Amino acid sequence: MTIKDIAKISGVSVSTVSRVLNNHPDVSEDVRRKVMAVVEEYNYIPNNSARSLGQSKSDNIGLIVRGISNPFYTSIIHEIEQDIEKAGYTLVMQQIGATEDELLAGAMMERDKRLLGLIFLGGRLDYTKEQIAAISVPFVSCSSNNAYGSLDDTCYSSVSIDDTQTAYEAVKELYKEGHRRIAVLLARPDDGSVSQIRYEGYVKALTEVGMVPTEDLIMSVDSYNIADAYHGTKAWLDKGIAFDAIFAIADNLAMGAMRALREKGIIVPKDCSIVAIDGIEVSEYMAPALSTYCQPMEELGKTSVDLLIDLIEKKGEHRQIILPTIFREGETIAVR
Amino acid sequence: MTIKDIAKISGVSVSTVSRVLNNHPDVSEDVRRKVMAVVEEYNYIPNNSARSLGQSKSDNIGLIVRGISNPFYTSIIHEIEQDIEKAGYTLVMQQIGATEDELLAGAMMERDKRLLGLIFLGGRLDYTKEQIAAISVPFVSCSSNNAYGSLDDTCYSSVSIDDTQTAYEAVKELYKEGHRRIAVLLARPDDGSVSQIRYEGYVKALTEVGMVPTEDLIMSVDSYNIADAYHGTKAWLDKGIAFDAIFAIADNLAMGAMRALREKGIIVPKDCSIVAIDGIEVSEYMAPALSTYCQPMEELGKTSVDLLIDLIEKKGEHRQIILPTIFREGETIAVR
DNA sequence: CTGAAAGCGCTTACAG
DNA sequence: CTGAAAGCGCTTACAG
Numbered sequence: 197m198t199i200k201d202i203a204k205i206s207g208v209s210v211s212t213v214s215r216v217l218n219n220h221p222d223v224s225e226d227v228r229r230k231v232m233a234v235v236e237e238y239n240y241i242p243n244n245s246a247r248s249l250g251q252s253k254s255d256n257i258g259l260i261v262r263g264i265s266n267p268f269y270t271s272i273i274h275e276i277e278q279d280i281e282k283a284g285y286t287l288v289m290q291q292i293g294a295t296e297d298e299l300l301a302g303a304m305m306e307r308d309k310r311l312l313g314l315i316f317l318g319g320r321l322d323y324t325k326e327q328i329a330a331i332s333v334p335f336v337s338c339s340s341n342n343a344y345g346s347l348d349d350t351c352y353s354s355v356s357i358d359d360t361q362t363a364y365e366a367v368k369e370l371y372k373e374g375h376r377r378i379a380v381l382l383a384r385p386d387d388g389s390v391s392q393i394r395y396e397g398y399v400k401a402l403t404e405v406g407m408v409p410t411e412d413l414i415m416s417v418d419s420y421n422i423a424d425a426y427h428g429t430k431a432w433l434d435k436g437i438a439f440d441a442i443f444a445i446a447d448n449l450a451m452g453a454m455r456a457l458r459e460k461g462i463i464v465p466k467d468c469s470i471v472a473i474d475g476i477e478v479s480e481y482m483a484p485a486l487s488t489y490c491q492p493m494e495e496l497g498k499t500s501v502d503l504l505i506d507l508i509e510k511k512g513e514h515r516q517i518i519l520p521t522i523f524r525e526g527e528t529i530a531v532r
Numbered sequence: 533m534t535i536k537d538i539a540k541i542s543g544v545s546v547s548t549v550s551r552v553l554n555n556h557p558d559v560s561e562d563v564r565r566k567v568m569a570v571v572e573e574y575n576y577i578p579n580n581s582a583r584s585l586g587q588s589k590s591d592n593i594g595l596i597v598r599g600i601s602n603p604f605y606t607s608i609i610h611e612i613e614q615d616i617e618k619a620g621y622t623l624v625m626q627q628i629g630a631t632e633d634e635l636l637a638g639a640m641m642e643r644d645k646r647l648l649g650l651i652f653l654g655g656r657l658d659y660t661k662e663q664i665a666a667i668s669v670p671f672v673s674c675s676s677n678n679a680y681g682s683l684d685d686t687c688y689s690s691v692s693i694d695d696t697q698t699a700y701e702a703v704k705e706l707y708k709e710g711h712r713r714i715a716v717l718l719a720r721p722d723d724g725s726v727s728q729i730r731y732e733g734y735v736k737a738l739t740e741v742g743m744v745p746t747e748d749l750i751m752s753v754d755s756y757n758i759a760d761a762y763h764g765t766k767a768w769l770d771k772g773i774a775f776d777a778i779f780a781i782a783d784n785l786a787m788g789a790m791r792a793l794r795e796k797g798i799i800v801p802k803d804c805s806i807v808a809i810d811g812i813e814v815s816e817y818m819a820p821a822l823s824t825y826c827q828p829m830e831e832l833g834k835t836s837v838d839l840l841i842d843l844i845e846k847k848g849e850h851r852q853i854i855l856p857t858i859f860r861e862g863e864t865i866a867v868r
Numbered sequence: 869c870t871g872a873a874a875g876c877g878c879t880t881a882c883a884g
Numbered sequence: 885c886t887g888a889a890a891g892c893g894c895t896t897a898c899a900g
Binding site: 544545546547548551558559560563582584585586587588643 | 885886887888889891892893894
């Protein structure tokens with residue numbers, strides 16, 4: 197069943213069917229009704245590949261989301277959907293796996309869907325100017341910036357929190373409450389990822405108060421998985437190193453650690469305080485509830501869309517926007 | 533940059549470029565190298581819409597996933613990806629929102645991508661024969677069956693657990709451990725969804741032991757959100773109804789309830805036992821760890837793929853496969 | 869308001 | 885091994 201069949205059955209031309217399907221105003225009510233009746237009777241659905249091939253331009257904005265299971269993205273995506281819709285554009289979303297190339301995915305989508313612009317959610321963005329050249333529409337990176345890339349500020353846009361600063365604040369908070377043996381729980385400290393830049397905030401805070409970051413207080417686990425954090429923490433605890441607090445660079449890691457602590461009979465926060473960054477929903481349901489610095493999810497999404505649309509409509513330049521985090525007080529920080 | 537440009541620059545025909553790009557064997561090494569050099573130099577990426585339009589058939593299998601944030605699906609999806617790849621097919625995945633029409637999404641994808649078959653993950657599948665007619669390739673519903681639809685067994689395939697039976701077992705377990713005031717926590721009991729069929733298991737178990745399911749022990753919340761479960765439970769607790777256990781029809785609901793209980797000073801499992809169904813990862817990290825009946829995620833995925841491929845290759849008929857759940861013992865069931 | 873025709877960027881028999 | 889040409893299913897000026 198193609199548009200040709202519908203045309204034949206309705207007794208009109210293919211052009212007319214196309215007009216009806218696309219709600220063009222210049223079709224008589226009579227013909228419109230007739231065509232729609234056939235369309236419904238035969239349950240006709242246009243081929244989108246053909247449609248986007250035929251179109252010379254679209255009103256599509258692409259969203260590439262890295263990491264299918266990250267609960268952290270859910271509300272950001274929702275916000276982005278809403279705002280793009282509201283602005284009169286159409287969202288085309290695609291999820292990619294942790295190991296896939298987001299730039300390639302974006303470049304492909306750009307061609308296939310004739311995108312006007314792109315948003316990358318949760319990408320790494322430690323790219324070079326050459327790599328970025330693969331995509332030729334405006335784009336903004338949401339929730340991560342180019343902290344470890346070599347791009348200058350005039351050639352990309354991003355909306356994110358200040359990871360280092362937030363980590364710095366979190367650790368300072370622990371210090372202020374009297375903690376002096378603060379361990380850091382992270383995933384691969386040298387992968388140019390968020391793990392690394394948050395770790396730098398930890399180091400900065402310790403250094404500032406005259407403490408020396410030591411190797412033995414670094415708990416490095418394999419991934420951001422809750423299970424890996426659990427096993428990693430357990431192994432670290434077996435070393436018997438003294439500590440009175442943990443700064444986890446992500447809620448997910450903190451949740452894994454909490455189980456490990458509990459199994460070892462270490463009471464949070466009496467024996468060990470914990471603070472993290474992210475503010476995903478479920479961490480508030482832990483017992484005790486996790487104290488954490490929340491990313492402003494809705495704001496991240498909204499700001500990304502605004503920025504991109506300005507770029508598309510030539511109303512703005514590339515910018516790197518930093519949004520503040522919000523501390524969510526849970527029950528995992530004690531006063532020493 | 534199109535295939536035509538590449539052809540011109542390389543000094544060969546469009547057909548030849550296409551052959552190189554698709555790894556056809558009948559191209560001389562010389563030409564292949566020359567073309568690839570140009571492709572790389574110009575960073576050429578083929579247009580997929582045009583590609584699938586041009587092809588008369590593909591080796592694509594579609595996966596429609598309902599509910600972007602459901603952590604329960606992550607490992608199922610991963611398994612499906614692997615198995616489809618292994619069988620020599622190509623996976624095309626799409627996420628849809630809770631309110632979108634999965635059948636429509638499937639039908640569109642079927643045309644756009646020239647699918648050989650489809651897997652629906654987390655759909656409702658309470659469809660009629662007419663509605664199903666929209667899609668004309670074989671498909672299987674993963675993780676939900678047609679319990680409330682009107683399809684006869686010969687026209688659809690599904691792989692799922694036995695929801696009613698599992699709920700029945702869960703409640704019987706609570707009863708066996710001495711609980712006599714068992715509340716049920718569910719989301720909209722009459723929406724033809726999994727909530728309803730699990731609720732029936734609850735009723736069946738109570739009835740079997742001579743207890744009468746009463747209205748006051750039904751905690752019905754708005755959605756499967758953890759937050760809704762939390763608020764709903766809190767409101768229900770305010771009524772002051774006596775109870776000694778909760779059967780939650782989903783882990784997510786149980787987690788929300790646990791926080792509400794804790795805030796009211798009700799100790800789990802001393803004052804109230806809890807058992808749920810699903811077995812998502814994070815519920816094992818609650819304190820206390822949730823006791824729950826796990827869906828066999830990998831098995832669900834694997835079996836769906838096997839079934840679909842048999843259907844595609846005409847080696848099998850439509851079947852409805854029921855997989856057993858596995859009880860994960862946590863710390864939320866006490867003996868009364 | 870409607871239709872014929874060109875074109876979107878590919879693939880794929882068909883010849884050679 | 886390579887190329888010319890038709891075709892995939894749409895859209896969109898261009899005429900009328």
